[in-house]
Amino acid sequence: MGRVKEMLLNEYGDEMSSDDFTYQYSLWLDSKEYVDMVNTELEDTQLKYSTSDVSEAVCYAFGAVQVTQSEVGSDVYSKLIHESIFEYLNR
Numbered sequence: 001m002g003r004v005k006e007m008l009l010n011e012y013g014d015e016m017s018s019d020d021f022t023y024q025y026s027l028w029l030d031s032k033e034y035v036d037m038v039n040t041e042l043e044d045t046q047l048k049y050s051t052s053d054v055s056e057a058v059c060y061a062f063g064a065v066q067v068t069q070s071e072v073g074s075d076v077y078s079k080l081i082h083e084s085i086f087e088y089l090n091r
Helices: 002-012 018-029 032-045 051-064 074-089
Strands: none
Touching: 018 032, 051 074
16 A cells, blocks of 8 residues: 555645545545455455366367357457356346
8 A cells, every 4th residue: 555655646646645645545444435445455365166177068068159259359258258158147
């Protein structure tokens, strides 16, 4: 968090004194918004799918996509595979 504080202090340094910014930053660290942000970040790092779920989703995706990469190009093909994987995982 020290880097965030330093970056914000450099960005808003003209508008606030260092002491005022330090005080505002300490209030933010004690706020509900900060706790919610940290909890959201922690939730995003948790595993949501097992290895077998992912393996089955990949197999499903390659079976579900009926076109070849050479027909639609690598970008479109990868988007179709990606979409099919998450379609399987989120059903």
